[in-house]
Amino acid sequence: MEDNEYFAHLYEIARNLNKEFSLHSALRIALEKTVELLHLETGWIWLVQEGTHSVYLAASYNLPPALSRYPERLSGNCYCIDCYLADGISEARNISEITCTRLKDITAGTRGLKFHATIPITIEGQKVGLINLVSKQTQELDEKKLSVLNTIAELISIAVQRTRRQEEQQNQPSAVMEVLNRVIEPGMEELVQSLQQTKSADKNVQLALEKAGELHRQLLLIREEVGEETTEKVADNAFHYPTSPLTNRELEVLVLVKKGMTNKQIADQLFISERTVKYHISSILSKLFAQTRTEAVETAIQRGLL
Incomplete structure (x- = not known):
């Protein structure tokens, strides 16, 4: 790809990050453009809950059925998140270096996807999140592509920082x-x-x-x-809360928890196992820093998630 094409894609990503009201929407568009730019398959973006080491899925694009139908597989930490939080990833890393732990043991619905590149997002040295770009095979992205990925991560970090400042200002008295x-x-x-x-x-x-x-x-x-x-x-x-830490499935579970349903009733309602319900609830409590189901519901209501 010629330089002018790279710059055109970067401009488009920057323009969308700047004009979109919803950070979630802006991140998804940036992710889509990045996947197209590098001729990859899919990807997702993790953001770190500010002030903590809690990581949540902020945006995804073109997920394979194995993940889109079972969003719980995108809950919790994985190798790249643990490595990132432990200061093991400081710049874009090639697709050949990391096998996706969320996909490697799944036999159906993966579309053959297995490997991914990981790009850290930082703001003034502080951890903000990660971009994962997924491919069917290992690939050696050249220095230009890795540089572009680092630039995209910087653009995203600026959008996240701007959104957080706007939220702080809106929550302060005029x-x-x-x-x-x-x-x-x-x-x-x-x-x-x-x-x-x-x-x-x-x-x-x-x-x-x-x-x-x-x-x-x-x-x-x-x-x-x-x-x-x-x-x-x-x-x-x-x-329009742009940084909800909960997946759509976790929100579904939390809505039913709010209605007073037991784990078994939730499992029957959503056609999933009771064990999966317990997994979701554990993830919800962790992401909302809640000790009980009731506290999780109250926190979600206060934040406008329900």
């Missing part, structure tokens, strides 16, 4: 609310109390007290409206 809460509202309340303590029967003083009282009430209404507007914006952002 400047208007800060001024209302810390300066204007206390000052108005003090003025009203001061006028109320005045014993004067002067009509002008009484009129000032009435106006101050009315202004204070209007101020409280404005503060309430601004607060509701801020809450609505945060809630809207939560609805």
